Amino acid sequence: MTAISNIKPKILYSCYYARSREGEHFIPEHVFSYQISGEMTASDSKNTYCSKAGDFRFSKRNHLAKFIKIPPDGGEFKTISLFLDQEILREISAEYDFKINKKQDSEAMITLTPNPLYKSFMDSLISYLEVEQENNETLFNLKIKEAVHLLLKVNPELKDILFDFNEPGKIDLEAFMNKNFHFNVQMHRFAYLTGRSLATFKRDFQKVFQQTPGKWLLNKRLQEAYYLLKQGKSPSEVYIGVGFEDLSHFSFSFKKKFGVVPSSLLSK
Secondary structure, X not given: OEEEEEOOOOEEEEEEOOOEEOOOOEEOOEEEEEEEEOEEEEEOOOOEEEEOOOOEXXXXXXXXXXXXXXXXXXXXXXXXEEEEOHHHHXXXXXXXXXXXXXXXXXXXXXXXXXXXXXXXXHHHHHHHHOOOOOOOHHHHHHHHHHHHHHHHHHOHHHHHHHOOOOOOOOOOHHHHHHHHOOOOOOHHHHHHHOOOOHHHHHHHHHHHHOOOHHHHHHHHHHHHHHHHHHOOOOHHHHHHXXXXXXXXXXXXXXXXXXXXXXXXXXXX
């Protein structure tokens, strides 16, 4: 696997030779992506999204999603992703007086209809990204701004998403956690997405679940893993799906809780 990233990153050109899964599942900024080759499957708590070669997609910020990247037979998985960070979007909003008309509750990811303008723009980036460059932040900031204006021209309905600078409001903690426990994100991400500071999140969590977030998440994930293993899934399929980072930690935690290794359930 190789991945060429630039500036924090603002633009990411990724190449994978083997099937890959992402680590953390939080989308912190809007992302405009082009699938050059291979396929990507993404899933949130409600939907599954598939991208094939030639597809363009828009991923909304402040969402949880799992990604599986699949290279074609004998080839590479390749994508270009532009991270439309809030600082640049605020600059554009101030300069052109872009404001939202109403808050949009669209899906976490939007498949964009292929357009020659999108293709030409992405092709223009490849030569920049395939060559190591120095001091390219100014150039990439300009390309990000160009991408935003291009999105507004081709898909003007995205304006109410791009320039919505509101942060997540306080929501029902119990419902959110039961729906999203299997996402592998840090605790402060869960706190942010439920509209709370980390301290308030921990305090509210204790009131709702009578456990610390860490203990509850571990038990919830292990219970889900037990169920999936009994359904015939392998440990290598299960551990990522329920939110563990690696197989060894999953196996250790599973045996500690249930007294048996995960693979022992497969024959029962």
